[in-house]
């Protein structure tokens with residue numbers, strides 16, 4: 001039993017008054033006048049697609065994370081595909097990744113005709129367990145794709161050590177982790193390639209968009225070609241140099257992030273530091289308020305990490321509750337709190353089950369985590385009132401079902 005008394009009000013799901021009258025989403029973009037002005041200025045300029053804003057955004061982004069190169073893509077998924085290509089993944093190869101992620105992390109391996117191999121996660125951070133990774137390496141393994149789940153960096157030093165020993169490339173899926181730090185280094189400056197997403201629920205948005213950062217000039221060169229049909233020069237440089245000749249040197253795609261989107265990204269980047277500070281403040285408030293509820297397991301922060309808090313996932317201790325995750329999820333939604341669940345493990349999606357014969361039970365830690373996870377609303381423009389509403393609703397619902 002909890003030390004705090006349950007709130008007496010009826011749950012909204014049972015006909016009571018909800019904590020909020022309108023739904024608070026789990027994530028949402030913040031667009032200010034300066035963002036709109038930046039985009040409008042680009043709409044009035046000569047370049048809508050690959051023009052000066054792409055270079056400006058990539059340079060500013062690389063400087064911010066502390067990497068030598070940043071190559072923009074039309075989405076995080078396209079950026080993952082580019083990284084899988086640059087790592088040389090192809091038929092007959094394998095890449096080891098976490099089952100507790102968005103399907104795009106594993107799909108990028110399939111795009112290249114290679115096979116994703118899953119390794120279970122650690123009980124505390126829910127990031128890929130380096131020991132399981134080491135166990136799954138074969139002569140076919142080419143890459144490791146750790147995911148910085150919820151914005152907490154994976155055990156990068158250990159993974160890099162394993163990669164070094166076996167000649168593998170680390171493609172870090174940092175779509176949750178822009179601004180996270182690992183041993184005082186910013187994510188994006190550590191792995192061989194690091195992938196970011198600029199989807200509207202992320203720390204910085206370009207509508208759709210993504211980025212790969214790397215310190216390796218050969219990866220950077222391949223990534224630039226891959227996102228531009230495999231062509232070795234860009235239209236703007238050809239125009240500048242007054243020549244028409246170009247060569248397609250590899251089979252690429254049109255994965256370019258346009259100037260319109262990059263001008264939005266440039267404005268958003270200016271506020272990234274402040275947005276991260278706000279996310280950290282919200283996470284700290286959640287942790288201090290929810291710590292006293294025994295049925296809630298809070299996200300773990302390892303001493304070497306400073307998470308970026310894309311998500312704030314709590315786990316429910318089913319032994320202390322008279323209702324399951326589904327019921328509690330529905331009750332929170334009825335209170336107008338836009339909770340979510342991250343993630344259905346990739347290997348139990350029908351496509352993966354049918355193609356690879358998974359039936360569930362293969363990765364018990366990720367699967368058990370999935371059964372108990374609920375992501376609370378987390379975005380930098382949440383007001384203090386929004387945060388307190390979430391806390392009130394979680395207390396109301398979880399204490400109601402605590403036994």
Ligand SMILES: Cc1ncc(COP(=O)(O)O)c(C=O)c1O
Pocket residue numbers: 075076077078101102104105147173175176196197198199208209210
């Ligand atoms: C872990 C992870 N990987 C990859 C992606 C794909 O990014 P995008 O939506 O920009 O294609 C996402 C996006 O939500 C993600 O959360």
